[in-house]
Amino acid sequence: LGMTGRPGDKPGVIRQRRELPQDIALWQDDASLARIHASKDSFGTLDRPQGEVRWAKVVIGPSTGGQPGAFVVAFHPERERAVADKTFWTLLALSGVALLMTTGIGWAVAGRILAPVRLVRTTAAELTEQDLTRRIPVEGRDDIAALAETFNAMLDRLERAFAAQRVFVDDAGHELRTPITI
Known part of the structure; x- marks a missing residue:
């Protein structure tokens, strides 16, 4: 001025x-x-x-x-533009680094949050008709823990139902092998 x-x-x-x-x-x-x-x-x-x-x-x-x-x-507009350009590129670089860091942190946090869900999924995948004894360890008092408890209760009912079915099939097989006398 x-x-x-x-x-x-x-x-x-x-x-x-x-x-x-x-x-x-x-x-x-x-x-x-x-x-x-x-x-x-x-x-x-x-x-x-x-x-x-x-x-x-x-x-x-x-x-x-x-x-x-x-x-x-x-x-001088070129001088002002040069300062603005430098600021822009600095902010762009910082934004890129912040985006990468946020993505990494988000990935790690999501992995930790979803770990119990993966445990439920892998346990369910390992269950067979012959082995219903596996249970999901219940940790904490959140929704995933409630889901694990419900899943374990369902497995208990299934195990009892399969055991009752085996007893019935064994009894029926025994009765069918026994000769009928009139």
């Missing part, structure tokens, strides 16, 4: 957002300041060797019959 008086006057720098390299500082470029001051427009662009400069000015009337001054704001 700066104030200019007549063309050729050194501007007074009011506030500058950051230190600029000496080859970019507009307030040291008399030719560019003269073009801005001479322009009838209140905003515009300048092509400088250091890159494009966008500017806006407000004409300030003279206090005592002199030539008016101007309040000028200028910035």
